Amino acid sequence: MDFQASDEQRMLVDSLRAFVESELRPHEEEVERNGGVPDELGERIKEKAIEMGFFAANLPEDVGGGGLSYTSLALMERELSKTSFALQHFIGRPSEILLACEGDQRERYLLPCVRGERHECFALTEPGAGSDIMSMATRAKRDGDDYLINGSKHFISSHTLPDFAIVFAATGVDETAKGARKRVTAFLVDRGAEGFDMRLGPRCISHRGYHNYQLSFDDCRVGSGQILGAEGGGLELANEWLHMGRVWVGAGCCGRAERLLDLATEWAASRKQFGQPIGRFQGTSFKLADMATELQAADLLVMQAAWKAEQGSMTTVDAAMAKLFASEMLGRVADHAVQIFGGMGLMDELPIERLWRDARLERIWDGTSEIQRHIIARSMLRPHGA
Ligand SMILES: Cc1cc2nc3c(=O)[nH]c(=O)nc-3n(C[C@H](O)[C@H](O)[C@H](O)COP(=O)(O)OP(=O)(O)OC[C@H]3O[C@@H](n4cnc5c(N)ncnc54)[C@H](O)[C@@H]3O)c2cc1C
Structure with a gap:
């Protein structure tokens, strides 16, 4: 293992450090006081991050991302974390699991996230299922070609109201060598979908201004085209x-x-x-x-x-x-x-x-x-x- 940062990595760190110091740090106290990042400021940070090539740096170049290596990404996270979490998250690093998008999911979810037009949240945790994810109670029941999702999620974090959620729900039970095991499937669910409510959760003393949301699903109907990856492949x-x-x-x-x-x-x-x-x-x-x-x-x-x-x-x-x-x-x-x-x-x-x-x-x-x-x-x- 080479412990020496490459010239390219040193340049990345220097430019991120300068960006954090000039564009983000001056707003830290305001975000802390107000418990959020004003929309206009968030947009400005995002635009500048896109201009500088920092946005979606974690995703491969063939989808329009920066294609940074894992060691470069670790250096990037290290630099960005030296300021308010709420502010630095406007420099989007869309979830890598969106790379599982297929067909028209790419145009609806993956690519708009890479361009900074939409952003997602990752909804796994539930009030009754934290460390023990397999006790999840959210279910997606097959109904013709669709699924009906029922249940709730909490502590789902995002710097601002997400446009869609990657929601994990049980779609059945598999018999395995170790006994019965919930089959978990990931769904892409748009904000505003009927039966899907998303509201701000309680305030957290850490990372003020970086919000957490409560999601609830009441017979929320999604087509099978909203499944991310394979049916039953959500946990993987x-x-x-x-x-x-x-x-x-x-x-x-x-x-x-x-x-x-x-x-x-x-x-x-x-x-x-x-x-x-x-x-x-x-x-x-x-x-x-x-x-x-x-x-x-x-x-x-x-x-x-x-x-x-x-x-x-x-x-x-x-x-x-x-x-x-x-x-x-x-x-x-x-x-x-x-x-x-x-x-x-x-x-x-x-x-x-x-x-x-x-x-x-x-x-x-x-x-x-x-x-x-x-x-x-x-x-x-x-x-x-x-
Ligand atoms: C601000 C915030 C943002 C978050 N963002 C997200 C998000 O975006 N998406 C998402 O899906 N989740 C998110 N989470 C959820 C987070 O991952 C969970 O809080 C975490 O996994 C712990 O679950 P829990 O809070 O339910 O605690 P519990 O699981 O109830 O644990 C309580 C205590 O019991 C201990 N414990 C539990 N099981 C064991 C065991 N087997 N052995 C030993 N000790 C054990 C734990 O270590 C802990 O000390 C967020 C949480 C917070 C607080």
């Missing part, structure tokens, strides 16, 4: 996206930890108590050393997973380890940063308290820390028959 599609998504979460955690570390280092060098910079006290300097060391370890795990994905050899364990360690590292770094800033770390005049609040979510979404540990441990114990 979801998993493909979830594993890579965990690496992107890890990369984002590294970006935010770097921002916190930079701020804490500057503060430790300039804030004086007892006649000297607080960084001269080992109680502070050792924290900085631990923060820097852990950040580097997380960066290596994330980049290794991305590099392996590029080689086609990334495992679910690689992704789980990257997400687990990077998100927990960010929690520790954020906590140390608050401590180093003292009382000022908790005041909303500085971004520390916000970064600390934002960090908390990373150990929960895209699979909790416990679920990542479960994936890792299971892979170790399974060969022993346990």
Whole structure:
């Protein structure tokens, strides 16, 4: 594995960093205060991102995307995450599972997302089915050539009201060697479809301005042409996206930890108590050393997973380890940063308290820390028959 970023990757990072600093950071406080990104500002960010070639950089060139490699995408997520989640999501990275679109689905869903004309949300979680996805209660029952969807989803996130949802619903039960298993199918459901209601969910203390939605389906009729991928192939599609998504979460955690570390280092060098910079006290300097060391370890795990994905050899364990360690590292770094800033770390005049609040979510979404540990441990114990 080559740990050296290529010239192209360095240029990508430099231009993303400049973009974040000039176009996004100045609006962070406003978004935090107002709990959302004004439409006009969101549009402006999107247009600029399209102009700069950042938009849909994660999708292949043959569908109009940027065709970036996984390691370049990890670097991109790392840079973009150094600012408000709500703002940086106007630089669209449409869900890779839309690449499963076929026939006229490409014109209706995939290509408009690549062009920034529409955007999707990924609707898997339900009030009664979080970590235990297989307990999902949303059903899609065959009715002639159509399906009738009934059920609800919650915590479905998006920077702004989505145009359509990728909805996972049970379409039956399969008998497998391990017993009965729900057959899950992914559907493309347009906002405004009869029987489909989408409304803003409760406010979250992390990533304010980045919303979550509650979706409910009451005999929502969709044609079989709305199935994404194969009937019964929904879980496989979801998993493909979830594993890579965990690496992107890890990369984002590294970006935010770097921002916190930079701020804490500057503060430790300039804030004086007892006649000297607080960084001269080992109680502070050792924290900085631990923060820097852990950040580097997380960066290596994330980049290794991305590099392996590029080689086609990334495992679910690689992704789980990257997400687990990077998100927990960010929690520790954020906590140390608050401590180093003292009382000022908790005041909303500085971004520390916000970064600390934002960090908390990373150990929960895209699979909790416990679920990542479960994936890792299971892979170790399974060969022993346990
Ligand atoms: C802000 C936000 C945005 C989100 N966005 C989306 C989205 O866009 N789309 C989407 O589909 N989902 C989304 N989610 C859902 C997210 O992925 C779930 O919250 C997460 O998977 C955990 O599910 P849960 O919240 O229901 O917790 P639960 O599953 O109820 O877990 C509660 C606790 O029990 C523990 N636990 C559960 N099972 C086990 C086990 N087997 N072993 C050990 N511990 C266990 C968990 O680790 C956790 O500590 C979002 C969540 C949030 C908070």
